[in-house]
Amino acid sequence: MEENLLKTCLYDKHVALGALMSPFGGFMMPIQYTNITDEHNAVRNNAGMFDVSHMGEIFVSGPDAEKYVNHVFSNNVTGIPDGKILYGMMLYPNGTVVDDLLVYKEFEPDKYLLVVNASNIAKDYEWLCKHKEGFDVEVVNASDSWGEIALQGPAAEKFAVETLGLAPAAELGFYTYYEAKWNGQRMVVSRTGYTGEDGFEIYCSHEAVNEIWDKLLAAGVVPCGLGCRDTLRFEAGLPLYGHELSDEITPLEAGLGMFAKIKDKDFIGRDALVEQKEAGLSRKLVGIELQDKAIPRAGYPVEVDGEQVGVVTTGYRSISTDRSVCVAMVDKAYTELGTQVEIRIRKKVFPGIVTKKRFYETNYKK
Secondary structure, three states: OHHHOEEOOOHHHHHHOOOEEEEEOOEEEEEEOOOHHHHHHHHHHOOEEEEOOOOEEEEEEOOOHHHHHHHHOOOOOOOOOOOEEEEEEEEOOOOOEEEEEEEEEOOOOOEEEEEEOHHHHHHHHHHHHHOOOOOOOEEEEOHHHOEEEEEEOOOHHHHHHHHOOOHHHHHOOOOEEEEEEEOOEEEEEEOOOOOOOOEEEEEEOHHHHHHHHHHHHHOOOEEEOHHHHHHHHHHOOOOOEOOOEEOOEOOOOOOOHHHOOOOOOOOOOHHHHHHHHHHOOOEEEEEEEEOOOOOOOOOOEEEEOOEEEEEEEEEEEOOOOOOEEEEEEEEHHHOOOOOEEEEEEOOEEEEEEEEOOOOOOOOOOO
16 A cells, blocks of 8 residues: 555655656655656766665674675675675575675774665565574664665766765775765765666765755756666666566576675575586576567566577666667576577567677776
């Protein structure tokens, strides 16, 4: 029911701007303000901003913090420098995914920030608490007290420095962050994002997020909804939990084995991944380009000679390339680049060809 949905600290701003609001991850979120295409192109060509205050912030601290995070997280945080960020997953013992997340190595000793998906906050917190036995750590879900704005696009650095006065942001490397103050309150500024473009994610108090939003809006940054957030991440080959990752998909099947350090350390789900790797994958995520303007959607069957060999996880008419493309989980025999397949869209089938999952290459290099 809509009355049970949560609202971010920027909800009133979205309503005032006439955004189309819709449920997402337990929150009422803006899907678009004008239209998805214009907002998508604003990020690709200039700068756009997203309210991502629905994301979860969970802090882990204590003498065993590093050991504990390594136990629950697929990537390896051993010895990483303060200010470094790692992408990875929390896994079930069978190797499928609890959630994908970012782990921030705090500037304080023995402390980490875990940024998790909005729809999984409660589940992730429960999972983390369940597995802290034997570790001297404190796990705190601080999601309700933090807001977040994602400033994305080739002009993001300019707006961060000139509009917000965040001069150190220009010196950040990709997947690093620094700490600052906004009106005396703690602020985290990271060079991360979910669009394939350059950009920053800014975490701070609800009051500060509202001030930052207003400053960026007044400076001409385009407000963007979750509609183009999905088209942008999809074109850049980035996974979405519940589609390219889930409690039925492993990192190896998703092509994300580089973020599961099975040779470096032990972690929950590692043994299952080792076993799967040794046995060989039976299926894998691939890109598919249709030889037609029909649009493949999530759930549509992938077929070869009339038999289903897979299913679409995400599909669009790509805004940046004007091609009908999708990501699909398909049987291993049909995963080679160039393999001919078909997508069934209702009663018709459309020919397609297996491609890389990244459909659009940005110019961003940092």
